[in-house]
Amino acid sequence: MRWSDLPHHRLSSEIAQTVAYRFPQEAHCEFQLRELTARLPELREEDHSEYVRLVSAEINRELRICRDTYRRFLATLNSKSRTAKWEVALNFAVAPRASERLQQEICAYLRDTKVKPTIVEFFLADNAGVLVPFGEPGVKTPKEPSIEDGYLFLRAQLGIPESKKAVQERIIHRRGTIR
Amino acid sequence: MSYRVKCNDISMLYDANKIWISQAGRMWDNVLYEILAQQVQIDLEERSDAIAAVEVLSRFDSTAGPLYAEVSERFTTIPDGVWADIGAKIDRAGISLAETLEPEGKKILRDLAKQKMFISTWEEALACDSDFDVLESKIVVRGHVKYRGMLARHTKRAFYRARDKYRNVLEHVYEKRALV
Numbered sequence: 001m002r003w004s005d006l007p008h009h010r011l012s013s014e015i016a017q018t019v020a021y022r023f024p025q026e027a028h029c030e031f032q033l034r035e036l037t038a039r040l041p042e043l044r045e046e047d048h049s050e051y052v053r054l055v056s057a058e059i060n061r062e063l064r065i066c067r068d069t070y071r072r073f074l075a076t077l078n079s080k081s082r083t084a085k086w087e088v089a090l091n092f093a094v095a096p097r098a099s100e101r102l103q104q105e106i107c108a109y110l111r112d113t114k115v116k117p118t119i120v121e122f123f124l125a126d127n128a129g130v131l132v133p134f135g136e137p138g139v140k141t142p143k144e145p146s147i148e149d150g151y152l153f154l155r156a157q158l159g160i161p162e163s164k165k166a167v168q169e170r171i172i173h174r175r176g177t178i179r
Numbered sequence: 180m181s182y183r184v185k186c187n188d189i190s191m192l193y194d195a196n197k198i199w200i201s202q203a204g205r206m207w208d209n210v211l212y213e214i215l216a217q218q219v220q221i222d223l224e225e226r227s228d229a230i231a232a233v234e235v236l237s238r239f240d241s242t243a244g245p246l247y248a249e250v251s252e253r254f255t256t257i258p259d260g261v262w263a264d265i266g267a268k269i270d271r272a273g274i275s276l277a278e279t280l281e282p283e284g285k286k287i288l289r290d291l292a293k294q295k296m297f298i299s300t301w302e303e304a305l306a307c308d309s310d311f312d313v314l315e316s317k318i319v320v321r322g323h324v325k326y327r328g329m330l331a332r333h334t335k336r337a338f339y340r341a342r343d344k345y346r347n348v349l350e351h352v353y354e355k356r357a358l359v
Binding site: 053 | 192196203
């Protein structure tokens with residue numbers, strides 16, 4: 001069976017439903033996240049650290065739900081190797097979703113922190129090599145940047161993972177690049 | 180593209196922005212580690228499948244099966260040097276050639292021994308490209324001509340069978356686990 005023939009719409013809605021469901025004891029996390037979001041522009045390190053912890057945990061929770069949903073579905077297809085099916089779920093469902101969610105959450109984080117798009121681009125686009133002293137003649141004014149542009153620059157430079165293989169390569173080469 | 184920033188201002192800019200720079204990196208890392216953890220889980224599961232499969236196989240099948248399965252994925256035609264390396268590994272594992280070959284292979288070993296040619300290692304048996312010009316290449320059985328095949332061919336056949344047994348057992352393990 002081809003990947004494109006799977007009922008992705010049904011599976012996506014199943015994932016969304018499970019992600020949306022919360023235990024009553026998790027309610028305080030949502031509330032805490034809302035409060036932290038409001039305080040992000042104050043640039044207090046402990047707030048940012050807690051915010052990132054909560055958001056990463058949310059993304060990872062969603063990725064695990066995605067993994068389990070696809071694994072459950074693939075298990076019913078036939079009796080072939082279950083680890084091969086897990087690989088398929090990781091490569092084609094989980095890793096692309098990780099990439100997409102990272103893009104959404106990092107852009108939302110930068111926007112809520114009120115970081116100027118020019119600054120995002122300046123730090124993330126890895127353009128230090130073309131910096132010129134202020135006032136140098138002949139320098140063109142760049143087009144108005146956006147946070148999404150900055151993120152896409154970053155993605156192009158660092159190759160945000162679209163597949164598990166890219167993730168593995170990135171995890172080896174990327175550490176220290178962004179910090 | 181230029182940002183029209185003075186060089187002296189860069190460190191000041193960095194100090195003012197280092198919190199979100201490092202935290203965005205942390206978010207990225209946290210998600211990448213989750214993906215990596217999922218990959219590691221699959222690898223461990225595969226390893227445990229392989230260990231479960233190997234437990235029910237003979238020593239030769241459990242050693243030669245995975246070795247040949249791996250090599251056959253890398254080469255269309257396995258070079259002699261690689262065959263010799265595989266043979267050396269089986270020799271180091273202390274697995275007897277004479278006891279493992281199928282009857283036809285054993286007979287070739289005996290016939291060679293009668294000619295004072297003693298082949299006792301897998302490495303030699305896999306690497307020899309003739310039957311030393313002492314054995315008949317054809318024999319007649321009940322009026323039909325049969326090609327005996329060389330020692331290397333019979334030795335390699337043991338590997339093909341080991342690989343097939345290994346894969347069958349793996350499939351069986353997968354099927355059992357798929358029902359869990």
